[in-house]
Amino acid sequence: MDPEPPCRIRRGPRHRRGPDRPPDPQLLWPAARVPMAPAGRRAAPDQPLRAGARPRRGLRVRGRTQPPSARLTYAAGRPARGHRAGQPTRHYPRQEHTVPIRIHRPAVRGWRPPENTVYVGRGSEWQTPYRWRTREALARVPALDGSDWEYETRISADGMHHAYKHPDGRVTGHKIRYMTRRECVDLYRQALTAPTKDVCLWWPRRITVDIVRAELAGRDLACRCALGQLCHADVLLDIANAPA
Incomplete structure (x- = not known):
């Protein structure tokens, strides 16, 4: 018998061609296999999910709805989508207060704001253009007039x-850095109370102190900032509810 050519590739038992190839057990016993279905919108009620798979956040698998006790609720009592079943229910109780907060x-x-509440965060007409650690909130250190810092335009x-x-011929060096949270809030207050050509609120509409007092007086303000952080909503609260 002639020897095998040196360039011939040896095949394993699963890659062998012909009748001597061993049978595939997955093909011999299809009844023993558990029918699987991918996680998502198209999974049928009678087909289990893939092992270890979870439905996407905010999506429901047909025939598998979340129980009402596992849904997330907020202050007004409406269920919020996107909560996974089995997690404890969180509530945002309504706080009784006499002054706007x-x-x-x-x-x-x-999520929906409670009654008598105005959202002033990102995407609203009350949003601040001087967002922390963005290119719209840069400071020039030191300022041209010799103070600690000024807004970089x-x-x-x-x-x-x-x-x-x-103009007198002097040349000074200045470093650009991000403004701190305190500086962002102070600049927002300046844009409301003492606007200039470079520091003002003009988009999506021009905001003034009179507009703030007319539309936000006596109302709660909601924002994405944590309650322990400085926020431009505190400036709006002070101006809207300041005594005349």
């Missing part, structure tokens, strides 16, 4: 250095 908006799908980035030539 700031309310934290949780990152929960389907040019196209810059955190960590850059600029040289400025004054």
